[in-house]
Amino acid sequence: MPTASGNSLADLFSHRAFARFWLARLNGTTATQMLMVALAWNMYDLTSSAWDLGLVGLFQFVPALLLTLPAGHVADHMHRGRIFACCLFAQALAAVVLLAALYGHFTSRELILGISVLLGMARAFQMPAQQALTPQLVPPALLQRAVTISASAMQAAIIGGPALGGVLYTLGPATVYAVSAMLLIVGGVLGLTVRYDHTPPQLATSWDxxxxxxxxxxxxxxxxxxxxxxxxxxxxxxxxxxxxxxxxxxxxxxxxxxxxxxxxxxxxxxxxxxxxxxxxxxxxxxxxxxxxxxxxxxxxxxxxxxxxxxxxxxxxxxxxxxxxxxxxxxxxxxxxxxxxxxxxxxxxxxxxxxxxxxxxxxxxxxxxxxxxxxxxxxxxxxxxxxxxxxxxxxxxxxxxxxxxxxxxx
Known part of the structure; x- marks a missing residue:
């Protein structure tokens, strides 16, 4: 466990693993917010159906709900930084597929719903891993500040991501998908550089x-x-x-x-x-x-x-x-x-x-x-x-x- 000599932000970001993880989450959340804006607009452009817009959310929620408990088990057995990185790479893959579909003229309602399932699955594994990772990167005395500064970054991304996605969408959905993919890849690479002492528990996998x-x-x-x-x-x-x-x-x-x-x-x-x-x-x-x-x-x-x-x-x-x-x-x-x-x-x-x-x-x-x-x-x-x-x-x-x-x- 890292040690700390004080409680300032300089002390917090002196822990390089936390600083990298913070930047990775900022990139990932911004990209995800942009991707959701483009995905919804793309679906509505295709179908002009409010029902289909609702299905985009439902197709993300159901797999996330079904997989979250097993994902928590995985987060306690595998390296959480690598799980987090793989989830961002999976979302980047989704953006690349949507981009290829636009250029290849095979975008469809079914493809967008399938991508929504992939995004829901990725987030099911991402959330437990990223929540459980922060305490591994900072000492207990700095955890409240770490959670707070992470929340600040996420709120900034939630405000700025949709706005940026909306502006870029005026250039076409392909622009949003491309920028989202790049941000997610950067976030994933940063996630792979996060280091902490990881000792897998010696427990058999079971429903118990x-x-x-x-x-x-x-x-x-x-x-x-x-x-x-x-x-x-x-x-x-x-x-x-x-x-x-x-x-x-x-x-x-x-x-x-x-x-x-x-x-x-x-x-x-x-x-x-x-x-x-x-x-x-x-x-x-x-x-x-x-x-x-x-x-x-x-x-x-x-x-x-x-x-x-x-x-x-x-x-x-x-x-x-x-x-x-x-x-x-x-x-x-x-x-x-x-x-x-x-x-x-x-x-x-x-x-x-x-x-x-x-x-x-x-x-x-x-x-x-x-x-x-x-x-x-x-x-x-x-x-x-x-x-x-x-x-x-x-x-x-x-x-x-x-x-x-x-x-x-």
Whole structure:
């Protein structure tokens, strides 16, 4: 395990393996965001079908859901840096195939859906490996900053990637696919250079071993509370799926306004992540985590009730900032509470919760909106999120009463 002499960013990036991994993730996330923009537009250009657009997401989600637990087992047995690199290379291959299809005039609906399956499979293995890798590259005293600066980079990529992809798409989808492939290859090469002490566990592969992460999360109440907190908060409090309705019908704005609303949470998350890099949370972390979730719910309620575009925009910025606090603290806490030999499988369980909450959250928002309208859907979801934060005070006292993320070095 690396050692540290201090807590500054210079100390953090002095760990070269972490610096390379950080750059690899930045390249990979930017490229993935660009690729998703081009893939969706390419499908819509081909079919003009909203149903087919939905299938692109579904064909990525299902293989990711089915493979995540086995992928966590793989991440605990094989070199995580190489798994991460191979996943980026697989996504680069997908971009190259799409590029070849454009030039060879064999792009089709079926090809795009097949590529979507490949992307979902790659991400199933990528997420547990990259989540479990960071604690191997920095000492515990620097883990919170490492998670925070990684989150900052990812938010910047989530903001900038789609925008860059949209600009490049004006030159044609081939340009987006080519640039995405190059960024993914660079990220994969950087991933291959990540070095850490890797000792494969001497355990036979079995379903009992694959499911060990589920058992660990269930029995470790701090980890269970942290992971399920995100599941229920996002499941209830997500308003993203209904933004087009709010933008057009309630806030009376157009596509540009919708774009600003979609970007607002990421802007808030990026700003908060940068603040946490400078001023990390050190005491009463359990109460601050639950407070951040409650603020997320309250800001969601404000957004649901607002008829002012400015107020709605600011409310979404606050949701992103509060979510950033929650993400950093939960991710750091889960990694610190999990033994290294279990981190891949526990990260896989966490990935399932995140994926399920995002997908089911969109379904829940749409279903409630269809029955009682978008305002009721968003406001009730925000209230539900605040109720969850309050309930977790009683249901998971070890999480709520947690003072420090880790003992001081």
């Amino acid at each position: 071993s694959v499911l060990a992460g589920v058992r660990f999360v269930w029995h470790r109440k701090v980890v269970l509370g942290a992971t399920t907190l995100d599941l229920f908060a996002v499941l209830l409090g997500g308003a993203t799926a209904l933004l087009p309705i709010f933008a057009r019908d309630l806030l009376q704005t157009g596509p540009i306004g919708l774009g600003l609303l979609r970007a607002a949470p990421a802007v808030g998350a990026l700003a908060m992540s940068l603040a946490l890099v400078r001023w990390p949370l050190e005491r009463q972390v359990g109460h601050k985590l639950l407070l951040a979730v409650a603020v997320f719910g309250l800001a969601t309620v404000v957004f649901g009730l607002s008829r002012s575009f400015t107020v709605s925009l600011l409310a979404l910025v606050v949701t992103g900032a509060a979510d950033a606090v929650s993400v950093v603290m939960r991710s750091t806490l889960v990694q610190l509470e999990t033994p290294n030999e279990m981190r891949g499988r526990v990260s896989a369980v966490n990935s399932i919760f995140i994926g399920a909450s995002n997908q089911l959250g969109e379904f829940e928002s749409g279903a409630v909106a269809a029955l009682w309208g978008p305002v009721v859907s968003v406001v009730s979801g925000g209230i539900g999120t605040m109720v969850v934060a309050a309930a977790w005070l009683k249901l998971f006292p070890t999480l709520a009463q947690r003072d420090e993320l880790h003992p001081k070095a």
